[in-house]
Amino acid sequence: MTEDLTPQPSRPERPPRRRGSVAVIVLVLAALVAVLAVTLGDATLVFYEVDEAVEQRTELVSSRFRVVGTPLPGLVETRLDGEAAVVFTFCASGVFADVAHVGDPAELFQPGVPVVLQGSWQAGSPPGLAGLSTAANDGWFLRTDHMVVKHDNDYRTDEERTADIDACGVTG
Amino acid sequence: MTNPTSSVATTGSPGSRALGLATLAGLVGLLVLAFVLTEPDVRIHPSTGQEIGQFDAVRLLYLHVPMAVITYVAYSLAAFASAGYLIKRTPWWDVTAHAAAEVGTVFCFLVLVTGSIWGRPVWNTWWEWGDVRLMTTLILFLMFVGYLALRRTAADPRVQARRAAVVALVAIVDLPLVNRSVEWWENRTLHQKSTLGELKIEDLTLFTLMVGFLVFLMVFSWLLLHRFRVGWLTLAAGEHQVAAAIKERRAEADGSGVASAVGETS
């Protein structure tokens, strides 16, 4: 019994080989990242901005979509189809659209803070349109039922960061 | 406690104990910074004159953001060690990859949970399907849950190590997407862009976030160190048991004269 049957300390199961194929796999993975990035960038459209939603109204009509913009001052609390609703004007890049949001608005919802709304275009005027000072009043409004606040990434002190807020014509 | 050869056998070493104590002190410091010394995120809107911001919910970000960065670190390390294993084929790389993936998954889970808890008051939703970073992070998490499931199978360790390495390398493809999503989908996604990248942060807030990075890096290092040693012990215990069993059988054989019976000479 001279041979030692006890397991040896772990050693390479076999000499390193085919480093080339590992390199190829790494290259392919890198290509996958690039490909996903480029194509996803073109193909994904998670939100429309208000101006795009207005521009593509004919294609978007009858479908639900998400739309991002800044609510302008002047919120009208009213009812739509028997449910509590808040009506306001929505803005991005200087383009306005009227919104009737059904259900509770977000806790941090207020004019001048961008929000993302989910809903669809409806022909006609929202209730309480007369109460809006800057209404788009173009015969259409966005009827939405899901609201999230799009928070920005700014944590500076007041003086510097207020200059950066996208006012979108929010002139009070 | 400080005696490395104390009677209780542990995965601790003097270095890891020092690191652990420093980490605990760091956590206390971070708590004080995050809850006492920093101000809530409030500012006055320039045109409406209303208070806007995240208010005190911002204190969750001193936890969420550093853990997200540590998740990147952990999963990158897991993928790097997996590639290392495929090239070198030594257990060291495999145990490192496994440890980093497991600790990373704990962090990734916490990133998802704390993000959700932050999102409820600030975004008004626990989960948002319209956010690319949320979706890619969830996919990343699920892929590494699959990785850990694969590691729990009773396969030949080398087969398992090789396959797990491939799973980790495929999964890591998602990581740059998670990280860059807020830039590539800048106006298309709910998640805010990187604050640090544009330096829209200063003074104590920035300092607290930096302390958060450091403290959670220490937490990660401590967990990784111990988890690595557990993985290493698992290997050693397996080998040691086999060795002990052989020794035992051999002793039996010598005792009962089996060796001579089967014609073996020693």
Added chain:
Amino acid sequence: MKSLLSEAWLVASKDLRIEARSRVLTNQVAPFAVLVLVLFGFALDADQRTLRMFAPGLFWVAVLLCLLLAVQRSSAVESADDAATGLRMAGLAPAAVFLGKSAAIFVQLLVLELLLTAGIIVFYGSSVKNLFLWLIAGLVTALAVATTGMLYGALASGLGVRETLLPILLLPVLAPVLIGATRAYDDALGAAAVDGWAWTGLLAMFAVVASTLGALAYGALVED
């Protein structure tokens, strides 16, 4: 290259012959696919408009569930009687085995997609608005999921827990494919206003990368 393809063809035709003779596809997987569609119909309370709107997503979820079955089948065929060793002993290049077996799954998925399309037309009242997009997106998605499925099938094979391990490994990886294929069919079936071709491009890229990666990595995964 020529021999790689002819070897792949050998493997693919072998698998397809086995499937044709065992009739597992026609007797089990196809009825399962239709059953999934019917179950979605029950779950969504048979509202035609809702069903039409969600038909693309339900279609691809059904395809992915069938893919799991097809991949399990494909590995089971090799593990029975240790046929995999036979394949290796036959001196076939691992890449050829991978491509051949993926091709067999791809063909089966195409048959299922045809059947499922008929299913959503009959049960959900969908209609194919853009035939060319429907065809191309269906082809590239089948290719993407067949190759990815084959790669993960190899990863999960021989571990004794293949049936439970495969879904948890494979489905997260296929999540982007599910998103893309659903958007493409949203366009092709007129369920939502999106650019289906952009998504089809993404799917095609995914298919190319998955095939390459699978062909390269398969050898390392099956050598034991």
Added chain:
Amino acid sequence: MTHLGYLLGGWGVAAVLLTVYAVSVVRRGRALSVSVPEDKRRWLTSQNPTDD
């Protein structure tokens, strides 16, 4: 402090999960250490272990 419940929930879940995980790792380590001779626990040795 606003959102106190969310703050406690977020920090709390992190504290609990990290503690539970850390304890489980340490306990696994202790259980395994018993069955492994000291020379295999290379972090106990004074000299730096070589990479193997």
